[in-house]
Amino acid sequence: MNNIAIIGGGAAGLSAAVNLKRAGREVTLFERGDRLGRKLSATGNGQGNVTNVHMGVEHYHTDDEPLLARALARFGEKETVEFLSSLGGVFLPDARGRVYPAGRQASAVTDLFRRELERLQADVRLNSQVTALARTKGGFSLTTAAGKETFSAVILAAGGCAAPNFGTDGSAFALAKGLGHTVLPLSPVLVQLKTDPGEVRGLKGIRVDASLTVKRKGRPLGTFRGDVLFTESGLSGDAVFRASSYAMAGDEIEIDLLPDVSREQLESALQKGEGADCLLCVVNNGLGRLLWKRCGGDKRRLLALLKAFPVTVKGTLGFAYAQATRGGVPLKEVTESLESRLVPNLFFAGEMLNVDGDCGGYNLQWAFTSAHLVSEAISCR
Numbered sequence: 504m505n506n507i508a509i510i511g512g513g514a515a516g517l518s519a520a521v522n523l524k525r526a527g528r529e530v531t532l533f534e535r536g537d538r539l540g541r542k543l544s545a546t547g548n549g550q551g552n553v554t555n556v557h558m559g560v561e562h563y564h565t566d567d568e569p570l571l572a573r574a575l576a577r578f579g580e581k582e583t584v585e586f587l588s589s590l591g592g593v594f595l596p597d598a599r600g601r602v603y604p605a606g607r608q609a610s611a612v613t614d615l616f617r618r619e620l621e622r623l624q625a626d627v628r629l630n631s632q633v634t635a636l637a638r639t640k641g642g643f644s645l646t647t648a649a650g651k652e653t654f655s656a657v658i659l660a661a662g663g664c665a666a667p668n669f670g671t672d673g674s675a676f677a678l679a680k681g682l683g684h685t686v687l688p689l690s691p692v693l694v695q696l697k698t699d700p701g702e703v704r705g706l707k708g709i710r711v712d713a714s715l716t717v718k719r720k721g722r723p724l725g726t727f728r729g730d731v732l733f734t735e736s737g738l739s740g741d742a743v744f745r746a747s748s749y750a751m752a753g754d755e756i757e758i759d760l761l762p763d764v765s766r767e768q769l770e771s772a773l774q775k776g777e778g779a780d781c782l783l784c785v786v787n788n789g790l791g792r793l794l795w796k797r798c799g800g801d802k803r804r805l806l807a808l809l810k811a812f813p814v815t816v817k818g819t820l821g822f823a824y825a826q827a828t829r830g831g832v833p834l835k836e837v838t839e840s841l842e843s844r845l846v847p848n849l850f851f852a853g854e855m856l857n858v859d860g861d862c863g864g865y866n867l868q869w870a871f872t873s874a875h876l877v878s879e880a881i882s883c884r
């Protein structure tokens with residue numbers, strides 16, 4: 504197999520291209536945008552959180568956990584760091600296990616890929632959106648504005664629907680559907696949550712290190728510790744992003760604004776000082792004034808608000824603000840090598856597949872893992 508098209512120049516497509524070129528295969532990489540790796544360059548708040556040392560299937564949502572677990576066992580965080588280091592640079596974990604390039608610049612990770620593809624003299628076509636993909640006798644015919652070309656194998660690595668400003672508007676799912684694949688319902692994850700505006704009024708811009716519990720009909724679904732940022736329309740921050748993988752409209756969220764402080768400690772602190780002053784050095788002053796108003800001067804109610812500030816989920820800010828996509832081509836429709844069970848020599852990698860990970864490097868890990876499984880299978884043929 505030596506005439507391979509890769510559709511999508513993101514983390515997955517770039518990794519597959521490097522692997523296949525290193526294995527001596529001829530590949531053509533089609534990227535609809537005018538630059539490679541635009542989303543990769545924006546990851547981790549621009550710092551590039553490429554994987555996580557606490558890797559495991561429990562950090563993912565998918566339709567086939569056993570397959571995903573085997574995939575991560577074959578190519579996990581260690582292999583990712585080795586692979587990225589083979590391109591150049593140094594990659595280090597922070598205290599929470601999130602792995603970043605030592606220079607803390609995501610765009611430099613993209614530059615490593617670009618440099619390696621140049622060295623390998625890969626055929627990279629920018630501004631080349633693939634608009635149709637069809638089976639032919641010996642393989643596939645692929646259409647771009649420049650015309651039709653044929654390939655013996657195709658890797659679909661065109662991303663999901665999240666953050667369409669980076670070229671991923673979900674339109675590439677039509678290519679998979681056209682070849683008979685199912686696309687499971689698509690929804691945004693790792694995204695800001697919308698709440699009842701009244702519940703967060705006056706709190707915009709306040710950031711707390713909190714613990715947030717999502718409840719459905721009173722039943723806890725999960726607790727998430729980390730940054731919570733109050734916004735005009737709801738909640739943001741890394742704890743909220745992680746919670747967004749579980750929460751849906753109608754769920755209740757309770758925010759423990761002081762997770763490291765016991766009720767007894769708080770009770771005693773609140774005894775000192777009258778009015779909102781009792782909250783000095785307990786919470787941010789702006790937050791304190793609002794909480795005092797909301798508790799109506801009742802310190803028992805104030806304590807309850809501090810340990811379980813309630814908000815109701817009204818939805819999310821949608822794909823435009825999301826970091827990842829839930830849904831896509833089911834793992835049940837692909838083999839261990841992520842080759843289509845319906846169309847031989849059609850492979851999938853990255854966010855197009857129904858795998859989405861928690862915040863913290865898990866989605867890029869999936870892009871690298873899937874790209875490696877696919878390129879290994881193609882290289883062996």
Ligand SMILES: Cc1cc2nc3c(=O)[nH]c(=O)nc-3n(C[C@H](O)[C@H](O)[C@H](O)COP(=O)(O)OP(=O)(O)OC[C@H]3O[C@@H](n4cnc5c(N)ncnc54)[C@H](O)[C@@H]3O)c2cc1C
Pocket residue numbers: 510511512513514515516533534535536539540541542543545546547548551552553554631632633634660661662663665666669670671672674675825826827852853854855863864865866867868870
């Ligand atoms: C702001 C932001 C921050 C993030 N931060 C992190 C993080 O720190 N850590 C982490 O693990 N994950 C993070 N993610 C998620 C992660 O970036 C994605 O899951 C990952 O990049 C997906 O890789 P991919 O190769 O599957 O798709 P993408 O990187 O989305 O690449 C797909 C590419 O395909 C191209 N394309 C689409 N359709 C076509 C077509 N028809 N023809 C040709 N080309 C096409 C697109 O232009 C795009 O360049 C973040 C996401 C965002 C939006």
